[in-house]
Amino acid sequence: MSRTGPNVRAYRAAIISFVVAIAGGVVAALGYGTDLGEDWLGIGLAASLIGIGFGLVCWAKYLDFDEHAVEEREPLVVAPPAKQELHAELRGGLEPMGRRKLLVGLLGGSFVSMFIGFVGPIGSLGPKPRGERDRTSWREGIRVVTADGEPIPVTTRTFDQLVTVWPEGHVGEDDAQVVLLRLPPEVLTERTVRNGTVEGWVAYSKICTHAGCSVGLFGIDNREPETLRQLVCPCHQSVFDPADAARPVGGPATRSLPQLPLAVDRDGFLVAAGPFDRIVGPIAWDET
C-alpha cells in the first residue's frame, strides 16, 4: 500500500506505539526484577498494553478500514402462513398431552414436592432464630470495662468524652458494645436519669437502631445558647441526643438507642444495673 496522504501519520503512530509497547514490557520486567521499584512494573505493563492497543487502532486507521459497508437485515417477522405452520405444530404436539390431566397434575405435584424436599438443606445454612438477638451479655452487677479490660471508677472526671465499653469478660462482643459518656448531671432529662445514670454517667447501646453501624461519634457544640451534645452514626448520619435517653433527633433513625442502666459497685467502679430493656440495633418486621 502506498504511504501517501494523512495515513502516513497513522503508520508512524503505529510504529511508535509498538516500539513503546516493546519498551513497556522491558520496563515492567526491570521493575519486577531489579530494584528500580515495583511501580515501574505497573507503568511498564500499562505502556505495553496501551502501546499495543493504540498501535492496532492506528494500524486500522492506516489501512483505512473506516468503510461504509452495507449489510441487509433479514426481516424478523415472517409471513402469516409460516407462523400458522409453527402454531399448528405446537398445538398438534400439545393436544394429546393436554388430555392426560392426571399425568399433568401429578407432574406438577412432583415438582412442588421436590422443591419442598430441597427446603431442608437451605434451612441448614443457619440456625433458627431463638431470641439470641433479645439478649446480650449485660446483666445486673457486671462491670463496665474498656476495650483493654480496664474497669471505670465512677470518680473519673472526664466529661463529654465518648468511651466504648463492654461487659467484663465479653470485650469485643458485637451486640454488647456500649457508648459510655459522662455528661454534666444537670443536662440529663428526667427519664434518662430514671433509666439509670450515676453522677452524670450514661450508657447506650452503640449499635445504631437504623442500620446497625457503630454510633462512634460524639459531637459537642458550644456555640448554642445551650450546649448541644450529639451522638452521631458515621454511616448514615443518624443523630441521637445523649442527654435525653438517646432520642433520635436527626437522620433516618426512628428509634432511640437502648439505654444501659448503670450503678456503682462496692469498689467504686461502674457496673450495669441490669440488661437493656429492649432489643439492640435494627429490628425485624415482628419486633418493635
Next chain:
Amino acid sequence: MSDDTRPGGAPPEHGERRSDAGERASSGPDRDRRGRGLLERYVDSVADRLGAHSVAGKVLRKVFPNHFSFLWGEVALYSFFVLLITGTYLTLFFEGSQDETIYTGSYEPLQGADVSAAYDSVMRISFDVKGGLLIRQMHHWAALVFVGAVALHMARVFFTGAFRRPRELNWVVGVLLLILALAAGFTGYSLPDDLLSGSGLRITQSIILAIPFVGERMSYALFGGEWPGTDIIGRLYPVHILLIPAAIVALLAVHLGLVWRQKHTQFAGPQRTQRNVVGVRVWPGFALKSIGLFFLVAGVITAMGALFHVNAVWLYGPYDSGAATSFSQPDWYIGFLEGSLRLMPPWETRLLGFTINNLVYSAMLVPGVIFAGLLLVPWIERRFTHDDREHHLLDRPRDAPHRTAAGAAAITFVAVLFLGGSQDVIAGTLDVSIGHVTTFLQFAAILLPPIVYAGTWRLCRALARRPGPARTERAGGVVRDAGGGYHEADELEAEGSELGAEVAESGEAPARLGGGP
C-alpha cells in the same frame, strides 16, 4: 474516520485476497493442498468438520455501525475480561475465611493486630506478593470502570431509543447485567473484611433483617446465625468468584447473541435504512480496532492500578465491631443506595402489629422502584407512544423530548441520591451543618427531577427546531479523491467543489461494500 466514497473500493490487494478466499472456500476438501496457505488450511480443517464455511464468512462480513457512543458496551465487555483475568490471579492468594489470626506481614503499623484470615491474605497480596498490589488495584479499578461503562452503555441505549421493539428482551437482559454487576461489585468489596466492608456488611444484614416475614430467618441463614458470625466471608467468596461471574457470562452470551441475531441499531443517515446496517465489517476493520480497544482498556486500567491507590484496606484496618469511621463512603456505584438510606426521613410504620422498618422504604422501596422502572422502560414508553413498530434506526435524543426529559429526570434523582451518600463530605467541605445538607437534598430529590424534566423537554424542542443537517453522523470527515489525495469534506462542501457535493449526497454504496462474494 472518513466517509468512504472511493469509487474503486479497497486497495486492489484486498479485493484479490477476498475473491481468492471465496474460491478456495467453495472448493471441496479433495482439492490439492497446494495453493492453500497455512491460514486457509487451518480454517478449512476446522470449518470442513463443522460445515462452517458460510457461517464463518457471515461472521467476517458482519457489519458494525461506526459511532463513538457504541463504544461503551465494548468498554464494559473488555473491563469485564480484565476483571476475570485479574480476579483469577487474586483467587490464587485470597483466603475466604474469618478464622482469627495475628498479622505478621511487612506492613508495620498493623503488625501484631488480630485480623481475619481474609484480611490477612489481602494484606499479603498488597504487601508481600510482588506485583500483587498492582493486580488487586487493577481488579478494583476495573470493577469501577465496568459498572461505569455499563451505565453509560445503558444511557446510550435509552436516550437513542434502542430498547424499542424488537430489542425489549435485550434491554431486560442488560438491566439484569447491571444488577449483577452491582452485586459482583458489592460482594467483592465485602471480601477483604476491612473496617469499611465490615460496616457495609452490617448494613446489608440490617436490611435483610428488615424484610417483612422472612427477614430474620434469611439473615440467620445467610450469616450462619446472629451477626456477625464466622461464615459470611467464606460464603460470599464463591458467590463472588463463581455464581455471579457465571451468571454474567451466561447473560452476556444472551446479550451478544441477541445483538448478533437482531443486528445493531444505527443512526439515520445516507444509505442507512430500517432494513440495513451500515458500518465496518468485522474482518478486518472492526476486529483490528476492537482488539485494539481491549488493549487500550486493559492498559488504562493497568495505569490506574499502577498510579492510583484504591481501597487502601491497610489504612482502614481490619473489621472490628465497635469501631467506626466517619466519611465512610462505599464504591461509587453503591452511592445511590447509600444516599437513599441517608436521605430517607425517619419514617417507620406500625401495621397490624408489625413494623415496616425505615430500611424497607430506603433500601427496598427506592431501589425497587428504580430497577423496576428500568426493567419496564420499553413497556412504559409504549404505553405513551402506542408505538409497536420495529425500530432499527435510532432517535437523536432531541427528537424524543419526553423520553430524553424522563431520562434526565431519572438521572437527576439518582444523582441527588448519590450526593446524599456523601452528604457528610459535602457538609464538611462547605462547612455547613449535615442536617441542612440533608434537608436540602431531600427537597432536591423531590423537586429537581420535575424541573429537570421541564428544562430538558424545552431544550430538546429548541434543539430540534434549530436548522441543521438532518443526519446525526459526522457531517464532514476526510475524503479521498480520485487522484489519491485527501480533503476535508466540509471544506470541499464550503467551496462548492464538485467532489464535496458528491460526498454530501453519496447515496449508493460503492460496489465493494455489498454483502459478500
